[in-house]
Amino acid sequence: MNSIINNEQQQRQTRRYGENETSLIQEGGYISPIPDLWEDILIGVVLKKPILLKGPSGSGKTKLAQSISEFFHQPMHSVNCSVDLDAESLLGFKTIITKDGQTFIEFVEGPVVQAMKKGHILYIDEINMAKPETLPILHSVLDHRRMLTNPFTGEVIHAHKHFTVIAAINEGYVGTSPMNEALKNRFVSFAIPYLAGVQLREIIQNQFPEASPTLVDTMMNINEDLKKQVVNGLLSEEAASVRSLLDCFALAEHIPVRRAIQYAIAEKLDDKMEQKLIMELVDTWVK
Structure with missing residues (x-):
C-alpha cells in the first residue's frame, strides 16, 4: 500500500522539502483520528476515485484536503457551494476585453476547468449546499469518463491524469439537502470524526x-x-x-x-x- 502512494507522490511532486522546511505535521497538517484513515484516503486519490469527506463542522475536512494537496505537492482549487452556485461559478464565464483597439470575447476558465486541464485538486466544500440541479453538470467529470463538454465554449476537456476531486459534506445542517444518488454514487465516502x-x-x-x-x-x-x-x-x-x-x-x-x-x-x-x-x-x- 505504501509503495503505490509513494510512487504517485514522486510522480506528482513538483518540489522537494528543503533542509529548513518542516514536515506536514509540524506545519499543522491533518492528523487522522482513526488508524489507517489517512492512508486509505490517499489510496482512493491515487486510484483516481472522487473522494467524499463526511463529518461535522470543524472536524478537519478542509485541513485534510489541504494536507493531501501538500502531500502530493499538488495545487488545489476550491469551490464553496451555496444556493447561488451556478454553472459559471464552476466552469467559467465569457467576458469582453479590449486590446490594441480591438474588442474580443474571452472565456475566463473556472475552477473545474482549470483543475482538469492542469492536473490539480478540485475541492468542493459543503457540496450539499448547492442546488441539486446545478451539480449534474459534473457527472461526466466524476465517473470513468473524466471529461467535460464545456457548454459555454463547446470545448471537450479530458482531465489530466493527476486531476483529483475531493468534496466535503456536513450532513443534516440547516440549508443542506440530501445528495442526489447519481452524484453520491460517483464518490468513495469517508467518515471524518472529531479528533480526540x-x-x-x-x-x-x-x-x-x-x-x-x-x-x-x-x-x-x-x-x-x-x-x-x-x-x-x-x-x-x-x-x-x-x-x-x-x-x-x-x-x-x-x-x-x-x-x-x-x-x-x-x-x-x-x-x-x-x-x-x-x-x-x-x-x-x-x-
Whole structure:
C-alpha cells in the first residue's frame, strides 16, 4: 500500500522539502483520528476515485484536503457551494476585453476547468449546499469518463491524469439537502470524526507550544464534556468543533478561559439553553 502512494507522490511532486522546511505535521497538517484513515484516503486519490469527506463542522475536512494537496505537492482549487452556485461559478464565464483597439470575447476558465486541464485538486466544500440541479453538470467529470463538454465554449476537456476531486459534506445542517444518488454514487465516502485524545493533544501542542500543561488539560477536559453532550443530543455538533477549540486556545493565551470559551464556542450557537449548558460545563472545570 505504501509503495503505490509513494510512487504517485514522486510522480506528482513538483518540489522537494528543503533542509529548513518542516514536515506536514509540524506545519499543522491533518492528523487522522482513526488508524489507517489517512492512508486509505490517499489510496482512493491515487486510484483516481472522487473522494467524499463526511463529518461535522470543524472536524478537519478542509485541513485534510489541504494536507493531501501538500502531500502530493499538488495545487488545489476550491469551490464553496451555496444556493447561488451556478454553472459559471464552476466552469467559467465569457467576458469582453479590449486590446490594441480591438474588442474580443474571452472565456475566463473556472475552477473545474482549470483543475482538469492542469492536473490539480478540485475541492468542493459543503457540496450539499448547492442546488441539486446545478451539480449534474459534473457527472461526466466524476465517473470513468473524466471529461467535460464545456457548454459555454463547446470545448471537450479530458482531465489530466493527476486531476483529483475531493468534496466535503456536513450532513443534516440547516440549508443542506440530501445528495442526489447519481452524484453520491460517483464518490468513495469517508467518515471524518472529531479528533480526540492523543491526536487532539498533538494538534494543540503543535499550534500552541507555549501553552501551560494546566491549560491544555483544562481545555481537553472541557472538550470531552462538550462531546458527551453532543452525543446525548443536548448540544449541536458545532459545540465540539476542533476549529472552535483552537480558537479558544488562541484567546485563552490573552484572556481568562471562561471568556475565551464564551466567545469562541457558546456565542456561535443560536440556542440560549445550549449556550447556558456550555458555560455550566465550563464552570465545573474553571473556578
